[in-house]
Amino acid sequence: MDTPLQLDPTRLMQEISTFQRKLSAGLGQLRHMREPSYANTPRELVYAEDKLKLYHMLGDRAPTAKTPTLIVYALVNTVWMTDLQSDRSLVRNLLAQGEDVYLIDWGYPGGADRWLTLDDYLNGYLDRCVEAVRQRCGLEAINLIGICQGGAFSLCYSAMHPDKVKNLITMVTPVDFQTPDNMLSHWCRNLDVDRFVDAMGNIPAELMNWVYLTLKPVRLNQQKYVGLVDILDKPVELENFLRMERWIFDSPDQAGETFRQFIKDFYQGNKLVKGGLVIGDNEVDLRRLTLPILNIYAEQDHLVPPDASRALGRRVNSTDYTELAFKGGHIGIYVSGRAQREVPPAIHQWLHARD
Amino acid sequence: MSGQTGDFVKDWQVLAQQSWDAWLRQLQHPPATPQPVGNEVLDRTLAGLKGCFDWMQGMAAAGASQPGADWQSLLRAWAGAGNQPFTQAFAGIDSNAAQGFIEQWQAWLRFAHAGGFPGMGATGPVPAFGPQREDLMQQQDLVAAVQAAVEANARYQALIQRANAKGLELLQRRLVDRDAASRPIDSLKALYDVWVDAAEEAYAEIALTDEFRTAYGDMVNSQMQVRQLQQKQTAAWCRELGLPTREEVSALGERLQQVRREIRKQASGDMGAEVLALRREVSALRRELAELGASPAGKASPAPKPKPSVRRVAAPARRPSATTARKR
Numbered sequence: 145m146d147t148p149l150q151l152d153p154t155r156l157m158q159e160i161s162t163f164q165r166k167l168s169a170g171l172g173q174l175r176h177m178r179e180p181s182y183a184n185t186p187r188e189l190v191y192a193e194d195k196l197k198l199y200h201m202l203g204d205r206a207p208t209a210k211t212p213t214l215i216v217y218a219l220v221n222t223v224w225m226t227d228l229q230s231d232r233s234l235v236r237n238l239l240a241q242g243e244d245v246y247l248i249d250w251g252y253p254g255g256a257d258r259w260l261t262l263d264d265y266l267n268g269y270l271d272r273c274v275e276a277v278r279q280r281c282g283l284e285a286i287n288l289i290g291i292c293q294g295g296a297f298s299l300c301y302s303a304m305h306p307d308k309v310k311n312l313i314t315m316v317t318p319v320d321f322q323t324p325d326n327m328l329s330h331w332c333r334n335l336d337v338d339r340f341v342d343a344m345g346n347i348p349a350e351l352m353n354w355v356y357l358t359l360k361p362v363r364l365n366q367q368k369y370v371g372l373v374d375i376l377d378k379p380v381e382l383e384n385f386l387r388m389e390r391w392i393f394d395s396p397d398q399a400g401e402t403f404r405q406f407i408k409d410f411y412q413g414n415k416l417v418k419g420g421l422v423i424g425d426n427e428v429d430l431r432r433l434t435l436p437i438l439n440i441y442a443e444q445d446h447l448v449p450p451d452a453s454r455a456l457g458r459r460v461n462s463t464d465y466t467e468l469a470f471k472g473g474h475i476g477i478y479v480s481g482r483a484q485r486e487v488p489p490a491i492h493q494w495l496h497a498r499d
Numbered sequence: 500m501s502g503q504t505g506d507f508v509k510d511w512q513v514l515a516q517q518s519w520d521a522w523l524r525q526l527q528h529p530p531a532t533p534q535p536v537g538n539e540v541l542d543r544t545l546a547g548l549k550g551c552f553d554w555m556q557g558m559a560a561a562g563a564s565q566p567g568a569d570w571q572s573l574l575r576a577w578a579g580a581g582n583q584p585f586t587q588a589f590a591g592i593d594s595n596a597a598q599g600f601i602e603q604w605q606a607w608l609r610f611a612h613a614g615g616f617p618g619m620g621a622t623g624p625v626p627a628f629g630p631q632r633e634d635l636m637q638q639q640d641l642v643a644a645v646q647a648a649v650e651a652n653a654r655y656q657a658l659i660q661r662a663n664a665k666g667l668e669l670l671q672r673r674l675v676d677r678d679a680a681s682r683p684i685d686s687l688k689a690l691y692d693v694w695v696d697a698a699e700e701a702y703a704e705i706a707l708t709d710e711f712r713t714a715y716g717d718m719v720n721s722q723m724q725v726r727q728l729q730q731k732q733t734a735a736w737c738r739e740l741g742l743p744t745r746e747e748v749s750a751l752g753e754r755l756q757q758v759r760r761e762i763r764k765q766a767s768g769d770m771g772a773e774v775l776a777l778r779r780e781v782s783a784l785r786r787e788l789a790e791l792g793a794s795p796a797g798k799a800s801p802a803p804k805p806k807p808s809v810r811r812v813a814a815p816a817r818r819p820s821a822t823t824a825r826k827r
Contacts, residue, residue, distance in 0.1 A: 148674040149570035149690065150683040159687055160555055167548060174541060194759070258749065259756035268763065327706055334716025336723065343723040343730065345749065360699055362588045367695045369547030370688075389540050 163373060170376020177379075180387035182224045183233040187247070191276040195251030198273045199223075200280075203239030210499050211310055212244040212277050212286050216270065216301075218293035219398060220352055223249040224391050225291070225478055229384065232479050234488060241492035246277050246286075252396040258346050260399040262406065263424030266301050274301075274308050285310035287495060291478070292316050292448060296410065299456070303433055304426040311498050313438045313491055316474050318448045319430075320455035322414045327359055328447060332411040341404040349395035359446055388479065417455060430456070436464035438494045440487065445474040466494065554584050554694070555687045570674065578667050585663035585698045586656075637735075641728045648721035655718040662705045666698035673697055 191198035215226055215235070226234040226247060238245050248270070253260065277286050288309050290298025295317025302309040321329050341347070357364045375381040415421035421428040437460060441453035450469070457465055468490055470477050477483050561577035673693055674684075684690050705711055734744040 147570055148677045148681070148683055149573070150685045151570075151573075151687070151690075152685065155685070156559060156687055160552075160559065163552070163555070163688075171541075171544070174544070255748070256752050256755055259753045264756070264760070268760075325707070327703065330707055330712050331715045334712055334720075336716070336720045339720060339723045339727065343726040345745075358589070361702065362585060362695050362698050366547045366550040366588045367692070369544050370551045370691070372544060373548070386540060389543070393539065393543075 166373050166376060170373065173376060174382070174386075177382065177386060179390060180229075180383045182387070182391070183227045183230045183236060185227050185233060185236045185239070190246070190280060191273060193269065193272060195253065195257065196269050196273075197249040197251065198276055199247045199249065201227075201235050201239055201245040201247055203236070203245075205242075207239070207244035208242035209244050209495065211283065211495070212246055212281050213238070213289055213313075213495065214246040214248065214273060214277055214286055215289045215291070216248055216294035216298050217250075217291045219250055219265070219402065220293065220349075220395055221291075222391065222394055222396065223247060224394075228391060228479050229387055232384075232481070232484055234478050234483075237484055237488035238491065241488055243492055243495065244281075246273070248273055250396065253346055253399045254397075255346065258400045261401045261424075262300075265399075265402060266297055267304065267424045267426065270297065270301055271305065271308075274305070278308065283310075284308070287311045287313070289313040289315065289491070290317060292318070292474070293406070296416065299416070299430060299433070300421070300423055300428045302435060303428045303430055304423065306432055306435065309435055311436045311438075311495060312433070313440065313494070314453070314456065315440045315487075316442050316445055316448045316453065316477055317439070317456070318410070318452045319459065320414065320417045320452050321411050322417075323449050323451040323455075325449045326452055328355070329411050331355075332407055335407065335412075337404055337407045337412070341400045344400065346400050347398040347403050349397050352398065353393060353395060356447070392475075417459060430459040431461050433460040434462050436466075436498050437462050438466045438468060438491065440468045440470060440477070440490070442470045442472050442474055442477045444472060445477075447474045464498075550584070550588050551691060553587070554691055557584070558687055558690065571671070574667065574671055574674075578664075583660065583663050584694070585666050585702065586659055588698075589659050634735075637728070637732060641725070641732065644721065644725045644728050648718075648725050651714070651717040651721040655714045658705055658711055658714055659702075662698070662702040665701035665705065666694070669697035669701050670694050 186202040187199040188202060189197055190200045217223070217225055227236065230236065235245055235247060250269075274286060274288075278284065285308050288298045288302065288311075290296070290313070292315070295314035296319070298309075298312060298314060299317065299319070302312050318326075323329075344351075372382075372385060375385060409415045409421055413420070416428070416430065419429065437456070439453060439456050441448070441450050443450055445453075454467065457467060470483065470487060472480055472482060477487065558573075558577055562573045670693060673696075684693065730745055734746060737744045
């Protein structure tokens with residue numbers, strides 16, 4: 145090969161012209177598109193408290209699973225991450241498999257929620273949701289699916305209330321917060337989090353999004369939109385893209401006190417691994433976890449590196465611990481087509497064997 | 500001939516830029532009817548696309564559109580023309596919460612250094628004394644904090660620019676190292692994709708260094724220091740005007756949260772125990788009824804009333820009902 149670049153001037157001119165022509169033709173259409181709706185799988189409200197809601201998700205047929213499963217997602221996210229669109233919905237897919245699914249909606253914290261602590265979230269909200277499901281179903285213990293930070297919450301909860309959780313599934317869950325490739329953790333290390341929370345109060349969602357975008361600035365802020373040019377004339381794909389955009393940037397603020405403790409104890413102290421984590425009056429010790437655990441991680445996860453998740457296997461005392469690697473990234477694991485084909489069936493199969 | 504081509508390229512670029520700008524204006528012009536898709540989505544999309552368009556334009560201007568251009572000279576020309584595509588992409592990240600601080604502070608700092616604030620001369624702080632001593636010192640602290648924040652931000656931005664330069668170096672290396680069997684890159688879009696990979700890799704390398712970690716921490720911490728001093732100053736003004744301060748509102752929020760906890764503790768404590776006792780009593784009664792119904796004697800006689808002692812156990816012992824309380 146003589147030269148790695150063979151740029152023909154005429155072709156380049158055509159390329160730029162085509163790019164521009166496609167844009168002007170397609171983006172006009174973008175202006176007139178309606179804001180896409182989410183999957184909005186049918187649900188019934190079974191418990192509510194402050195801004196939190198607990199839903200029982202309703203499928204087309206009655207569940208075949210005997211044990212209900214409660215989904216716990218991250219506080220930086222919204223409920224739609226598990227129910228994005230009808231053909232990309234973790235919830236809908238689990239229901240179709242026969243699971244009995246409950247879903248927590250954390251809501252959007254306002255100024256009055258700035259003093260919510262991790263104890264309030266885990267031993268308060270989450271515990272009362274678990275209680276509500278247990279009472280409703282007349283069961284001693286239920287299944288938990290924890291996603292990302294929700295996975296860390298589920299681990300802590302299961303360690304503090306081992307009798308209430310039958311099976312635990314963690315998805316893209318950080319356990320070792322200080323693996324060398326964890327950029328987010330690296331940046332947090334010198335942060336004066338007390339000053340940060342004292343000055344900010346609740347942490348604005350826009351600021352959190354800015355941090356996430358700066359993990360891969362060109363890819364997430366520019367290249368992603370370049371791909372849009374090729375789908376501007378494809379209404380369905382364009383709608384899917386816009387739905388993702390809506391979801392990604394529709395984030396709740398973070399309750400200040402919870403943020404303070406999460407950064408200090410998890411990111412800076414790495415206490416889930418090193419020990420010494422105390423939530424409320426409870427010490428969290430992962431070695432107390434003897435229940436069956438399915439740990440699903442994404443191989444190309446830029447937010448929670450695989451090693452951060454895989455660390456769980458070495459910390460728990462479960463004799464029934466399974467790892468599942470997903471070929472994709474942190475977002476793709478809930479919303480990609482591949483995830484829909486692979487993840488819910490794997491979860492169902494694993495739960496079914498332990499129901 | 501090459502001169503004619505050059506003119507054509509220049510003309511074409513001017514035309515392309517003009518049409519892009521006109522088109523942007525047209526898109527951003529408020530439509531007659533409310534826009535269904537959020538403006539934010541459109542703005543983000545446009546900013547991203549504009550970044551890529553500028554990248555392509557920059558490459559074309561550097562000589563990619565010249566017949567027979569040498570690729571290494573092309574990249575050198577591109578880098579030499581002051582192109583900072585990575586820095587631009589970084590700066591373009593839309594965030595109301597994160598943007599504006601530094602620009603606002605720099606203007607504020609210039610004003611302060613020009614002697615616009617009391618206690619701050621053009622050459623720096625002046626000794627504070629007299630009845631306004633506290634105010635002057637607060638003002639001087641704030642100016643010093645803003646100065647520190649601007650400097651911390653400059654150190655952070657320098658690292659972002661270093662990532663830009665490293666990305667270009669890596670792009671060159673990637674192109675040199677391309678396997679002989681690889682197909683040559685023949686489009687700007689393909690070259691752009693290779694650049695994105697190189698830029699992200701170079702950035703990740705820098706972002707994981709101790710130097711970056713320190714710069715990042717300094718940038719955030721110094722901004723928060725400014726914010727806290729501004730809040731302190733605002734609180735003083737609020738007190739003077741008889742308005743509630745942030746601290747007071749926050750204290751109310753804290754108290755509200757304590758009350759929420761206390762209410763729930765009571766609900767799950769005394770009342771919870773009461774509900775549990777009642778549930779147990781109902782279960783016991785049901786069992787008794789079922790046993791009586793099952794026995795031949797039980798079928799003949801009506802179910803007996805529950806034992807009074809059981810009822811007493813279930814009665815609220817410590818917390819009288821609202822009705823009872825009123826009667827008292």
